[in-house]
Amino acid sequence: MILLICAILDDQQLRHLLHVATSLRMRALVEVHSQEEARRAVEAGAIIIGVNSRDLTTFEMHPYLIREIRQTLPGDRIIVAESGIHSAADVRRLARYDVQAMLVGESLVVSNDIPTHVQMLLHNANHTTQVKICGLSEAEHIDAAIDAGADMLGFIFHEPSHRYIQPERVSSILAASRSYTQPAKGQALPDLVGVFVNKEADYINEVAEQVGLHYIQLHGNETPEFCQRIKRPVIKALSLQDATELERMEAYRDVTWRLLIDTPTPDWGGAGRIGDWELASLAAQQNKILLAGGLTIENVANAIQQVHPWGIDVSSGVETDKKKDSQKIAAFIAQVRQSENISREKLES
Numbered sequence: 148m149i150l151l152i153c154a155i156l157d158d159q160q161l162r163h164l165l166h167v168a169t170s171l172r173m174r175a176l177v178e179v180h181s182q183e184e185a186r187r188a189v190e191a192g193a194i195i196i197g198v199n200s201r202d203l204t205t206f207e208m209h210p211y212l213i214r215e216i217r218q219t220l221p222g223d224r225i226i227v228a229e230s231g232i233h234s235a236a237d238v239r240r241l242a243r244y245d246v247q248a249m250l251v252g253e254s255l256v257v258s259n260d261i262p263t264h265v266q267m268l269l270h271n272a273n274h275t276t277q278v279k280i281c282g283l284s285e286a287e288h289i290d291a292a293i294d295a296g297a298d299m300l301g302f303i304f305h306e307p308s309h310r311y312i313q314p315e316r317v318s319s320i321l322a323a324s325r326s327y328t329q330p331a332k333g334q335a336l337p338d339l340v341g342v343f344v345n346k347e348a349d350y351i352n353e354v355a356e357q358v359g360l361h362y363i364q365l366h367g368n369e370t371p372e373f374c375q376r377i378k379r380p381v382i383k384a385l386s387l388q389d390a391t392e393l394e395r396m397e398a399y400r401d402v403t404w405r406l407l408i409d410t411p412t413p414d415w416g417g418a419g420r421i422g423d424w425e426l427a428s429l430a431a432q433q434n435k436i437l438l439a440g441g442l443t444i445e446n447v448a449n450a451i452q453q454v455h456p457w458g459i460d461v462s463s464g465v466e467t468d469k470k471k472d473s474q475k476i477a478a479f480i481a482q483v484r485q486s487e488n489i490s491r492e493k494l495e496s
């Protein structure tokens with residue numbers, strides 16, 4: 148394999164070297180550090196694209212660049228994340244962006260136990276469950292979620308819900324969150340998810356832009372065609388009544404980022420009711436799903452063991468008297484991570 152760095156090659160050189168590599172049956176890792184370079188790499192026909200978080204002229208790190216660039220790259224390319232990969236949270240973040248490989252240098256060089264460090268990175272790349280804490284409306288609970296290692300934070304833009312938050316308020320509570328504005332070393336910032344129920348596409352796109360949402364969760368009757376009008380990756384919530392409904396998922400597969408399986412309830416979601424985990428586990432065999440509905444500190448380990456979801460989503464289960472509870476948020480996430488360690492130990496024994 149050869150490394151072609153977009154920043155030091157013009158289009159002609161890039162195409163020529165890619166051609167030479169192919170004719171010699173070599174593979175090329177084409178490295179990019181901006182949307183423009185990513186576009187050039189794709190146009191030149193690069194198959195393996197490395198997104199380097201480090202700016203090679205200033206050595207400054209841009210750890211969230213890969214989130215933006217990944218969204219614009221075609222799904223059939225092999226994406227390699229390069230630089231700044233240290234912690235479990237870093238690797239879970241890359242798994243979230245559907246990155247297929249990672250290039251790790253510095254964190255191995257400075258590690259005093261390389262085999263354990265490699266094991267940790269691989270375990271987190273392959274066996275972790277993404278955690279979304281939903282229905283947040285106070286800075287202190289955002290702090291609690293980030294400190295505990297939440298992967299996604301959800302905001303409810305559905306007015307009838309007691310968890311409704313005005314889009315304008317999201318920016319102010321994020322600004323008031325110490326952990327969001329000054330994350331501790333090794334802490335990765337979670338992605339922001341906006342939850343909408345049967346809203347106009349233009350409105351959703353506007354709010355996404357205004358708030359800086361990374362993903363849009365559609366929790367109503369939105370059709371596959373509607374999902375395609377949303378300018379951010381979509382999480383489509385489906386409430387499956389029985390196994391015949393598994394077919395419904397198919398229509399959404401190519402037009403969404405993830406499917407979320409929730410318990411059917413009259414209020415659309417967030418009712419704290421457990422669904423049919425057998426059905427959800429069939430769904431998880433076909434798709435990367437988020438499991439929601441009545442998850443709690445007590446039942447989440449069983450849910451993961453039975454369903455094997457890509458991620459889990461909780462709201463009611465981390466509340467006391469309909470308000471988010473920082474201790475429950477921390478205990479819930481700790482429980483998820485602990486259950487992963489138990490399954491890893493089982494795999495290794």
Ligand SMILES: O=C(O)c1ccccc1N[C@@H]1O[C@H](COP(=O)(O)O)[C@@H](O)[C@H]1O
Binds near residue numbers: 301309442462464
């Ligand atoms: O939480 C709400 O109020 C809500 C309202 C409308 C649509 C979705 C909503 N929340 C979603 O419901 C599940 C969480 O359920 P639970 O409370 O843990 O049982 C999750 O997907 C939320 O995003």
